[in-house]
Amino acid sequence: MKGMNGHIIAGTSICVDYWLWTPDQKYLHFLSHLHADHTVNLKSTFTGYIYTSPFNSWLVKRWFKIKPELVVSLSVGASHVLYEESSQSHFSVTLLDANHCPGSVMFLFQGKFGNIFYTGDFRYNPDVLEHP
Template identity: 40%
Template sequence: MPIEMPKGLPFAVDTWSSESARKRHHFLTHAHRDHLAGIVSRASYPIYATRVTITIVLTYFPQLDQANFVEIKVGEALVINDADGVFSVTACDANHCPGAVMFIFEGTFGNILHTGDCRLTADCLQDLPLKYITKRGKEMVSRFDLIFLDCTFGRCFLKLPTKQSAIQQVINCIWKHPHAPFIYLACDLLGHEEILVEVSRTFGSQIFVDQAIYHDRFSTLSLIAPHVVSNDPSSRFQGFRDYTKEQEKP
Protein backbone atom coordinates (compact mmCIF):
# COMPACT_ATOMS: atom_id res chain seq x y z
CA MET A 1 0.00 0.00 0.00
CA PRO A 2 1.24 3.54 -0.71
CA ILE A 3 2.65 5.43 2.26
CA GLU A 4 3.24 9.11 2.96
CA MET A 5 6.74 10.42 2.36
CA PRO A 6 8.52 11.75 5.48
CA LYS A 7 8.19 15.40 6.39
CA GLY A 8 10.91 17.55 4.88
CA LEU A 9 10.83 15.86 1.48
CA PRO A 10 9.34 18.05 -1.26
CA PHE A 11 7.59 15.17 -3.04
CA ALA A 12 4.87 12.57 -2.57
CA VAL A 13 4.73 9.15 -4.23
CA ASP A 14 1.42 7.40 -4.99
CA THR A 15 -0.49 9.27 -2.26
CA TRP A 16 -3.28 11.82 -2.74
CA SER A 17 -4.19 12.82 0.81
CA SER A 18 -4.47 16.25 2.41
CA GLU A 19 -0.95 15.76 3.74
CA SER A 20 0.57 14.83 0.38
CA ALA A 21 -1.34 17.69 -1.26
CA ARG A 22 1.03 20.06 0.54
CA LYS A 23 4.01 18.52 -1.29
CA ARG A 24 5.28 20.50 -4.26
CA HIS A 25 5.88 17.51 -6.57
CA HIS A 26 3.92 14.32 -7.07
CA PHE A 27 5.09 11.02 -8.53
CA LEU A 28 3.00 8.07 -9.68
CA THR A 29 4.72 4.70 -10.01
CA HIS A 30 1.90 2.93 -11.88
CA ALA A 31 -1.83 2.93 -12.56
CA HIS A 32 -3.21 0.29 -10.20
CA ARG A 33 -6.28 1.78 -8.54
CA ASP A 34 -5.06 1.41 -4.95
CA HIS A 35 -2.32 3.89 -5.88
CA LEU A 36 -4.83 6.35 -7.32
CA ALA A 37 -7.19 6.77 -4.36
CA GLY A 38 -7.93 10.49 -4.05
CA ILE A 39 -6.20 11.58 -7.25
CA VAL A 40 -9.37 13.05 -8.76
CA SER A 41 -10.03 15.40 -5.86
CA ARG A 42 -6.41 16.28 -5.08
CA ALA A 43 -4.56 16.10 -8.40
CA SER A 44 -2.34 19.11 -8.94
CA TYR A 45 0.55 19.99 -11.21
CA PRO A 46 3.06 18.47 -11.54
CA ILE A 47 2.40 14.69 -11.48
CA TYR A 48 5.33 12.74 -12.95
CA ALA A 49 4.61 9.36 -14.55
CA THR A 50 5.42 7.35 -17.66
CA ARG A 51 3.44 7.90 -20.84
CA VAL A 52 1.67 4.54 -20.50
CA THR A 53 0.65 5.27 -16.92
CA ILE A 54 -0.61 8.74 -17.82
CA THR A 55 -2.69 7.35 -20.68
CA ILE A 56 -4.23 4.64 -18.49
CA VAL A 57 -5.04 7.08 -15.68
CA LEU A 58 -6.75 9.47 -18.10
CA THR A 59 -8.78 6.51 -19.40
CA TYR A 60 -9.89 5.71 -15.85
CA PHE A 61 -10.55 9.34 -14.95
CA PRO A 62 -11.34 11.43 -18.06
CA GLN A 63 -12.25 14.35 -15.80
CA LEU A 64 -8.55 14.81 -14.98
CA ASP A 65 -6.62 17.42 -16.93
CA GLN A 66 -3.73 16.02 -18.97
CA ALA A 67 -1.91 19.28 -18.27
CA ASN A 68 -1.43 18.08 -14.66
CA PHE A 69 0.97 15.38 -15.86
CA VAL A 70 4.62 15.44 -16.83
CA GLU A 71 6.00 12.45 -18.73
CA ILE A 72 9.12 10.80 -17.37
CA LYS A 73 10.99 8.22 -19.45
CA VAL A 74 12.57 5.03 -18.16
CA GLY A 75 16.32 5.36 -17.74
CA GLU A 76 16.46 9.14 -18.04
CA ALA A 77 17.36 11.43 -15.14
CA LEU A 78 15.06 14.43 -14.81
CA VAL A 79 16.40 17.49 -12.99
CA ILE A 80 13.80 19.34 -10.92
CA ASN A 81 14.27 22.86 -9.60
CA ASP A 82 12.74 23.05 -6.14
CA ALA A 83 12.56 25.87 -3.62
CA ASP A 84 14.73 23.83 -1.23
CA GLY A 85 17.29 22.94 -3.84
CA VAL A 86 17.71 21.11 -7.11
CA PHE A 87 17.15 17.35 -7.09
CA SER A 88 17.03 14.68 -9.76
CA VAL A 89 14.73 11.71 -10.30
CA THR A 90 15.37 8.65 -12.44
CA ALA A 91 12.67 6.17 -13.44
CA CYS A 92 13.64 2.49 -13.62
CA ASP A 93 11.57 -0.46 -14.81
CA ALA A 94 9.66 -2.04 -11.90
CA ASN A 95 8.88 -5.29 -13.78
CA HIS A 96 5.29 -5.02 -12.58
CA CYS A 97 2.47 -3.84 -14.87
CA PRO A 98 2.47 -1.70 -18.05
CA GLY A 99 4.07 1.67 -17.36
CA ALA A 100 5.23 0.73 -13.84
CA VAL A 101 8.50 2.24 -12.61
CA MET A 102 10.66 2.66 -9.55
CA PHE A 103 11.95 6.14 -8.72
CA ILE A 104 15.46 7.11 -7.62
CA PHE A 105 15.62 10.55 -6.00
CA GLU A 106 18.98 12.28 -5.51
CA GLY A 107 19.40 15.63 -3.76
CA THR A 108 20.47 17.36 -0.57
CA PHE A 109 18.11 14.95 1.24
CA GLY A 110 20.27 12.01 0.13
CA ASN A 111 19.72 9.13 -2.28
CA ILE A 112 16.29 7.52 -2.07
CA LEU A 113 14.89 4.49 -3.91
CA HIS A 114 11.11 4.11 -4.01
CA THR A 115 10.18 0.80 -5.64
CA GLY A 116 6.41 1.25 -5.84
CA ASP A 117 4.99 -2.18 -6.56
CA CYS A 118 7.77 -4.23 -8.12
CA ARG A 119 9.06 -7.69 -8.97
CA LEU A 120 12.75 -7.44 -8.16
CA THR A 121 14.47 -10.01 -10.31
CA ALA A 122 18.22 -10.04 -10.87
CA ASP A 123 17.71 -8.49 -14.31
CA CYS A 124 15.60 -5.74 -12.81
CA LEU A 125 18.30 -4.86 -10.29
CA GLN A 126 20.90 -4.77 -13.06
CA ASP A 127 18.88 -2.01 -14.72
CA LEU A 128 19.53 0.35 -11.81
CA PRO A 129 22.07 3.13 -12.51
CA LEU A 130 25.55 1.70 -12.73
CA LYS A 131 26.86 3.56 -9.67
CA TYR A 132 24.39 1.71 -7.43
CA ILE A 133 25.41 -1.76 -8.59
CA THR A 134 29.18 -1.21 -9.06
CA LYS A 135 31.77 -1.71 -6.33
CA ARG A 136 34.95 0.27 -5.82
CA GLY A 137 37.05 -2.15 -3.86
CA LYS A 138 34.73 -3.54 -1.17
CA GLU A 139 32.39 -0.55 -1.18
CA MET A 140 29.58 0.38 -3.54
CA VAL A 141 30.26 3.47 -5.65
CA SER A 142 26.99 4.98 -4.38
CA ARG A 143 24.57 3.87 -1.66
CA PHE A 144 20.93 4.53 -0.93
CA ASP A 145 20.19 6.42 2.26
CA LEU A 146 16.53 5.37 2.25
CA ILE A 147 14.67 2.57 0.47
CA PHE A 148 10.89 2.40 0.34
CA LEU A 149 10.39 -1.23 -0.63
CA ASP A 150 7.35 -3.14 -1.84
CA CYS A 151 7.00 -5.87 0.80
CA THR A 152 3.62 -7.29 -0.28
CA PHE A 153 4.99 -10.83 -0.16
CA GLY A 154 7.78 -10.14 2.32
CA ARG A 155 6.38 -12.64 4.84
CA CYS A 156 5.39 -15.23 2.26
CA PHE A 157 7.33 -18.49 2.55
CA LEU A 158 6.10 -19.86 -0.75
CA LYS A 159 8.45 -19.93 -3.70
CA LEU A 160 6.64 -17.78 -6.24
CA PRO A 161 7.12 -18.63 -9.93
CA THR A 162 8.74 -16.19 -12.28
CA LYS A 163 6.45 -14.20 -14.54
CA GLN A 164 7.57 -16.27 -17.53
CA SER A 165 6.93 -19.54 -15.68
CA ALA A 166 3.44 -18.47 -14.64
CA ILE A 167 2.53 -17.54 -18.21
CA GLN A 168 3.88 -20.88 -19.44
CA GLN A 169 1.64 -22.69 -16.94
CA VAL A 170 -1.39 -20.99 -18.50
CA ILE A 171 -0.26 -21.96 -21.99
CA ASN A 172 0.40 -25.58 -20.94
CA CYS A 173 -3.11 -25.80 -19.49
CA ILE A 174 -4.60 -24.65 -22.80
CA TRP A 175 -2.54 -27.24 -24.72
CA LYS A 176 -4.12 -29.96 -22.56
CA HIS A 177 -7.57 -29.07 -23.91
CA PRO A 178 -7.12 -28.94 -27.70
CA HIS A 179 -10.79 -29.57 -28.44
CA ALA A 180 -12.27 -26.98 -26.10
CA PRO A 181 -14.48 -24.75 -28.29
CA PHE A 182 -13.84 -21.69 -26.10
CA ILE A 183 -11.02 -20.67 -23.80
CA TYR A 184 -11.95 -18.10 -21.16
CA LEU A 185 -9.11 -16.03 -19.76
CA ALA A 186 -9.88 -14.21 -16.50
CA CYS A 187 -7.21 -11.58 -17.01
CA ASP A 188 -9.05 -8.57 -15.70
CA LEU A 189 -6.31 -6.75 -13.78
CA LEU A 190 -3.78 -4.27 -15.08
CA GLY A 191 -0.62 -6.34 -15.53
CA HIS A 192 -2.33 -9.43 -16.94
CA GLU A 193 -1.88 -8.16 -20.48
CA GLU A 194 1.34 -10.14 -20.89
CA ILE A 195 -0.63 -13.37 -20.45
CA LEU A 196 -3.03 -12.41 -23.24
CA VAL A 197 -0.18 -11.33 -25.52
CA GLU A 198 1.69 -14.63 -25.08
CA VAL A 199 -1.47 -16.74 -25.48
CA SER A 200 -2.29 -14.87 -28.68
CA ARG A 201 1.25 -15.31 -30.00
CA THR A 202 1.47 -19.01 -29.09
CA PHE A 203 -1.87 -20.03 -30.60
CA GLY A 204 -1.95 -17.53 -33.46
CA SER A 205 -5.33 -16.20 -32.47
CA GLN A 206 -6.72 -12.87 -31.35
CA ILE A 207 -8.70 -12.57 -28.11
CA PHE A 208 -12.24 -11.25 -27.96
CA VAL A 209 -12.64 -8.51 -25.36
CA ASP A 210 -16.16 -7.17 -24.86
CA GLN A 211 -15.66 -3.42 -24.68
CA ALA A 212 -19.07 -2.84 -23.10
CA ILE A 213 -18.26 -4.78 -19.89
CA TYR A 214 -14.47 -4.89 -20.06
CA HIS A 215 -13.72 -1.26 -20.84
CA ASP A 216 -10.55 -0.78 -18.77
CA ARG A 217 -8.80 -3.86 -20.13
CA PHE A 218 -9.99 -3.16 -23.68
CA SER A 219 -8.49 0.34 -23.50
CA THR A 220 -5.21 -0.87 -21.99
CA LEU A 221 -4.81 -3.74 -24.44
CA SER A 222 -5.65 -1.45 -27.37
CA LEU A 223 -2.87 0.84 -26.18
CA ILE A 224 -0.22 -1.80 -25.44
CA ALA A 225 -0.97 -4.65 -27.87
CA PRO A 226 -3.70 -3.68 -30.35
CA HIS A 227 -2.89 -6.71 -32.53
CA VAL A 228 -4.18 -9.01 -29.76
CA VAL A 229 -7.71 -7.55 -29.51
CA SER A 230 -10.56 -9.05 -31.51
CA ASN A 231 -14.08 -7.66 -31.97
CA ASP A 232 -15.36 -11.08 -33.04
CA PRO A 233 -17.45 -12.70 -30.25
CA SER A 234 -17.05 -16.11 -31.92
CA SER A 235 -13.30 -16.09 -31.26
CA ARG A 236 -12.11 -19.21 -29.43
CA PHE A 237 -10.19 -17.07 -26.92
CA GLN A 238 -12.33 -14.81 -24.77
CA GLY A 239 -11.41 -12.23 -22.16
CA PHE A 240 -13.47 -12.97 -19.06
CA ARG A 241 -14.27 -10.69 -16.14
CA ASP A 242 -14.14 -12.45 -12.77
CA TYR A 243 -17.02 -10.88 -10.89
CA THR A 244 -16.37 -13.05 -7.80
CA LYS A 245 -13.30 -10.92 -7.05
CA GLU A 246 -15.47 -7.80 -7.04
CA GLN A 247 -18.00 -9.42 -4.72
CA GLU A 248 -15.22 -10.25 -2.24
CA LYS A 249 -14.10 -6.65 -1.97
CA PRO A 250 -15.24 -4.85 1.22
Protein backbone atom coordinates (compact mmCIF):
# COMPACT_ATOMS: atom_id res chain seq x y z
CA MET A 1 0.00 0.00 0.00
CA LYS A 2 1.29 3.41 -0.91
CA GLY A 3 0.76 6.01 1.77
CA MET A 4 2.10 9.16 3.24
CA ASN A 5 5.62 9.35 4.62
CA GLY A 6 4.75 11.59 7.56
CA HIS A 7 6.36 14.89 8.43
CA ILE A 8 9.45 16.16 10.22
CA ILE A 9 9.33 19.64 11.74
CA ALA A 10 12.16 21.51 9.99
CA GLY A 11 15.24 22.03 12.12
CA THR A 12 14.10 19.58 14.81
CA SER A 13 14.03 15.87 15.54
CA ILE A 14 10.24 15.95 15.97
CA CYS A 15 8.31 13.85 13.49
CA VAL A 16 4.69 12.82 13.07
CA ASP A 17 3.52 9.64 11.35
CA TYR A 18 7.08 9.21 10.03
CA TRP A 19 8.57 5.71 10.28
CA LEU A 20 11.58 5.84 7.95
CA TRP A 21 14.51 5.88 10.35
CA THR A 22 17.81 4.35 11.32
CA PRO A 23 18.82 3.43 14.88
CA ASP A 24 21.32 6.31 15.06
CA GLN A 25 18.58 8.89 14.45
CA LYS A 26 17.14 10.37 17.65
CA TYR A 27 13.68 11.35 16.46
CA LEU A 28 10.75 12.01 18.76
CA HIS A 29 8.00 10.06 16.98
CA PHE A 30 4.35 11.10 17.29
CA LEU A 31 1.49 8.94 16.03
CA SER A 32 -1.79 10.64 15.03
CA HIS A 33 -3.80 7.45 14.42
CA LEU A 34 -3.39 3.92 13.16
CA HIS A 35 -4.86 3.97 9.66
CA ALA A 36 -2.54 2.25 7.19
CA ASP A 37 -1.53 5.44 5.36
CA HIS A 38 -0.18 6.89 8.63
CA THR A 39 1.74 3.79 9.70
CA VAL A 40 3.62 2.99 6.47
CA ASN A 41 6.97 1.39 7.43
CA LEU A 42 6.07 1.01 11.14
CA LYS A 43 7.15 -2.49 12.16
CA SER A 44 7.47 -4.54 15.34
CA THR A 45 11.25 -4.03 15.16
CA PHE A 46 10.84 -0.27 15.73
CA THR A 47 13.11 0.84 18.60
CA GLY A 48 12.29 4.53 19.02
CA TYR A 49 9.81 6.07 21.43
CA ILE A 50 6.28 6.69 20.17
CA TYR A 51 4.16 9.46 21.73
CA THR A 52 0.43 9.13 21.15
CA SER A 53 -3.04 9.12 22.71
CA PRO A 54 -4.03 6.50 25.31
CA PHE A 55 -6.19 4.54 22.85
CA ASN A 56 -3.50 4.59 20.14
CA SER A 57 -0.96 3.54 22.76
CA TRP A 58 -2.96 0.42 23.52
CA LEU A 59 -3.66 -0.30 19.84
CA VAL A 60 -0.11 0.17 18.49
CA LYS A 61 1.20 -2.33 21.05
CA ARG A 62 -1.52 -4.82 20.12
CA TRP A 63 -1.49 -4.50 16.31
CA PHE A 64 2.18 -3.76 15.67
CA LYS A 65 3.67 -5.63 18.65
CA ILE A 66 5.69 -2.54 19.62
CA LYS A 67 7.49 -3.02 22.93
CA PRO A 68 5.32 -1.47 25.69
CA GLU A 69 8.25 0.47 27.19
CA LEU A 70 8.64 2.37 23.89
CA VAL A 71 5.08 3.69 23.78
CA VAL A 72 4.32 6.86 25.74
CA SER A 73 0.67 7.65 26.34
CA LEU A 74 -0.14 11.39 26.44
CA SER A 75 -3.46 12.74 27.72
CA VAL A 76 -5.74 14.35 25.17
CA GLY A 77 -6.60 18.00 25.87
CA ALA A 78 -3.52 18.61 28.02
CA SER A 79 -0.15 20.19 27.25
CA HIS A 80 2.95 18.08 27.80
CA VAL A 81 6.49 19.45 28.05
CA LEU A 82 9.18 17.33 26.39
CA TYR A 83 12.89 17.76 25.73
CA GLU A 84 14.24 17.89 22.20
CA GLU A 85 17.85 16.77 22.17
CA SER A 86 18.95 18.22 18.82
CA SER A 87 18.09 21.80 19.86
CA GLN A 88 18.75 21.13 23.55
CA SER A 89 15.48 22.82 24.46
CA HIS A 90 12.06 22.03 25.79
CA PHE A 91 8.86 22.27 23.77
CA SER A 92 5.22 21.60 24.49
CA VAL A 93 2.80 19.38 22.65
CA THR A 94 -0.95 19.44 23.12
CA LEU A 95 -3.07 16.58 21.83
CA LEU A 96 -6.53 17.48 20.52
CA ASP A 97 -9.27 15.04 19.51
CA ALA A 98 -9.31 14.76 15.70
CA ASN A 99 -12.84 13.29 15.60
CA HIS A 100 -11.65 11.01 12.76
CA CYS A 101 -11.52 7.54 14.31
CA PRO A 102 -11.09 6.18 17.85
CA GLY A 103 -7.87 7.54 19.35
CA SER A 104 -7.10 9.93 16.49
CA VAL A 105 -5.46 13.17 17.55
CA MET A 106 -4.08 16.41 16.20
CA PHE A 107 -0.88 17.85 17.65
CA LEU A 108 -0.09 21.45 18.56
CA PHE A 109 3.69 21.79 18.92
CA GLN A 110 5.08 24.97 20.52
CA GLY A 111 8.75 25.75 20.99
CA LYS A 112 11.79 27.65 19.67
CA PHE A 113 10.72 26.57 16.19
CA GLY A 114 7.38 28.42 16.53
CA ASN A 115 3.87 26.99 16.65
CA ILE A 116 3.07 24.00 14.42
CA PHE A 117 -0.42 22.51 14.22
CA TYR A 118 -0.45 19.02 12.71
CA THR A 119 -3.97 17.90 11.84
CA GLY A 120 -3.35 14.54 10.20
CA ASP A 121 -6.87 13.43 9.30
CA PHE A 122 -9.72 15.12 11.13
CA ARG A 123 -13.45 15.66 10.90
CA TYR A 124 -14.86 19.08 11.67
CA ASN A 125 -17.18 19.31 14.64
CA PRO A 126 -18.55 22.61 16.04
CA ASP A 127 -17.27 21.56 19.50
CA VAL A 128 -13.73 22.16 18.22
CA LEU A 129 -14.44 25.90 18.26
CA GLU A 130 -15.43 25.68 21.93
CA HIS A 131 -12.06 24.18 22.92
CA PRO A 132 -9.37 25.93 20.84
